[in-house]
Amino acid sequence: MANKLNMGFIGMGFIGPVHADAVALNWDISTAYAVADDDPAKQEMAKSMGLKTFQKAEEMIADPEIDAVHIAGPDQFHADWSILAMDAGKKLVVCEKPMTLTLEDSVKVLERAQKYEAEGGVFMTNINYMGHALPRAAREMRIKGDLGDIAIVQGFYEQDWLMDPNVWSWRLEGKMCASKDILPHLVSAAYFMGGLYPTRLIVDFATIVKQRNKPIGRTDAFSAEKVAVETELVEVESDLYSSVLCEFQNGGRGNFLVTQYMAGRQNWWEITLGGSKRRITWNQANPNEMEIGQSPVSEDSGKLTLQSVANLKLINNPPYLQAMGFTDAAQYSPYPGEHPAGYIDAFSRNFKAAYQVATGKIAREEAVIPGVMIGHICVAVADAVARSIEAGGKYVDVDYRGVDLKELKL
Numbered sequence: 547m548a549n550k551l552n553m554g555f556i557g558m559g560f561i562g563p564v565h566a567d568a569v570a571l572n573w574d575i576s577t578a579y580a581v582a583d584d585d586p587a588k589q590e591m592a593k594s595m596g597l598k599t600f601q602k603a604e605e606m607i608a609d610p611e612i613d614a615v616h617i618a619g620p621d622q623f624h625a626d627w628s629i630l631a632m633d634a635g636k637k638l639v640v641c642e643k644p645m646t647l648t649l650e651d652s653v654k655v656l657e658r659a660q661k662y663e664a665e666g667g668v669f670m671t672n673i674n675y676m677g678h679a680l681p682r683a684a685r686e687m688r689i690k691g692d693l694g695d696i697a698i699v700q701g702f703y704e705q706d707w708l709m710d711p712n713v714w715s716w717r718l719e720g721k722m723c724a725s726k727d728i729l730p731h732l733v734s735a736a737y738f739m740g741g742l743y744p745t746r747l748i749v750d751f752a753t754i755v756k757q758r759n760k761p762i763g764r765t766d767a768f769s770a771e772k773v774a775v776e777t778e779l780v781e782v783e784s785d786l787y788s789s790v791l792c793e794f795q796n797g798g799r800g801n802f803l804v805t806q807y808m809a810g811r812q813n814w815w816e817i818t819l820g821g822s823k824r825r826i827t828w829n830q831a832n833p834n835e836m837e838i839g840q841s842p843v844s845e846d847s848g849k850l851t852l853q854s855v856a857n858l859k860l861i862n863n864p865p866y867l868q869a870m871g872f873t874d875a876a877q878y879s880p881y882p883g884e885h886p887a888g889y890i891d892a893f894s895r896n897f898k899a900a901y902q903v904a905t906g907k908i909a910r911e912e913a914v915i916p917g918v919m920i921g922h923i924c925v926a927v928a929d930a931v932a933r934s935i936e937a938g939g940k941y942v943d944v945d946y947r948g949v950d951l952k953e954l955k956l
């Protein structure tokens with residue numbers, strides 16, 4: 547088996563270059579090889595870096611020199627490109643979230659990926675923060691029983707970039723924006739850290755900015771460049787705010803609030819899991835410490851002590867994590883404490899684990915990487931959100947079609 551993987555990237559807008567940078571951090575095991583982007587400017591950029599370039603994703607996927615495909619183009623192409631790359635026999639397919647736009651497509655990708663992995667391929671949905679040490683420590687705490695029974699989940703994801711009616715993104719097309727784009731991070735966090743998936747939910751939502759000036763040409767997401775382009779005024783129906791009340795499979799309750807209309811918040815998201823023994827709160831804008839709240843209900847006949855009730859801060863530091871028995875988290879902690887590990891590091895660590903499986907260095911069963919199931923769960927929840935909105939804000943059951951719920955464990 548090849549020691550180094552040749553990587554092909556589809557989509558070089560905002561997140562594609564982050565993938566490429568994370569690949570560069572794994573220089574011992576991966577090499578950036580090609581880019582497919584239908585924007586000539588992105589092709590020029592890739593060419594200037596010595597990469598092979600393609601206008602069409604399909605042509606890049608067909609190139610036999612490419613071992614692994616990173617899919618970082620707009621959501622509507624994810625399903626087709628994923629299936630094409632698996633059919634082409636690539637060793638690894640990394641697909642950005644959301645894995646697909648519809649539940650029907652998600653079932654297709656799920657079935658294809660299960661067969662593909664049985665044949666030795668690796669499919670990854672890029673739930674990037676799963677590559678960060680402290681969410682992994684939260685997962686280890688939950689598995690060891692340190693959290694107790696989780697009764698309450700609270701997540702919020704706030705951005706402000708779509709407050710401006712002159713900003714346009716393909717994300718605004720259709721009926722879902724915030725609930726399609728940023729909700730998957732909270733849903734996957736509840737599942738990965740807390741082992742919880744919603745069985746029933748209800749949505750309250752608002753469009754807020756109902757008309758926008760849409761460029762007649764094209765723009766990338768989060769572009770700082772304000773280029774004067776011709777625009778047309780369009781009506782928008784999708785949500786800039788959704789609040790999703792959930793019931794989870796264990797009877798726990800929760801609320802996910804997502805919005806791209808919160809002044810001064812660029813990418814502020816946080817998850818709290820309230821268990822019978824402890825609470826954990828992790829914020830991805832301040833990812834190197836996690837708050838642990840202790841229950842005042844003492845196991846020691848009601849006696850309260852400093853150790854039993856003082857809230858704690860878990861710091862991202864490999865030897866400390868190791869010493870506390872968080873061995874998985876320690877492996878995802880790239881630097882000594884107070885050398886901040888951030889966004890790119892989480893991408894890089896996730897990819898590293900997937901590359902190690904794809905090159906036969908570790909077995910698939912040993913790697914806890916975000917696979918097709920976590921992608922499918924997020925799509926199933928998004929589908930329920932769409933049905934609740936369609937029904938005028940009513941409770942709906944989440945349809946995890948194609949999955950035996952007993953198998954939903956991470």
Ligand SMILES: NC(=O)c1ccc[n+]([C@@H]2O[C@H](COP(=O)([O-])OP(=O)(O)OC[C@H]3O[C@@H](n4cnc5c(N)ncnc54)[C@H](O)[C@@H]3O)[C@@H](O)[C@H]2O)c1
Pocket residue numbers: 556557558559560561562582583584585588601602603618619620621623642643644672673674727765766767768
């Ligand atoms: N995990 C994360 O933190 C994270 C963050 C941002 C975006 N994303 C996901 O990444 C994906 C891309 O988002 P983005 O913000 O980079 O978008 P973007 O609009 O900035 O970039 C999309 C790129 O795809 C290219 N493209 C569009 N249509 C194409 C086609 N038919 N063939 C080839 N190339 C095409 C565009 O030219 C552009 O370069 C989305 O699915 C999004 O949900 C994930």
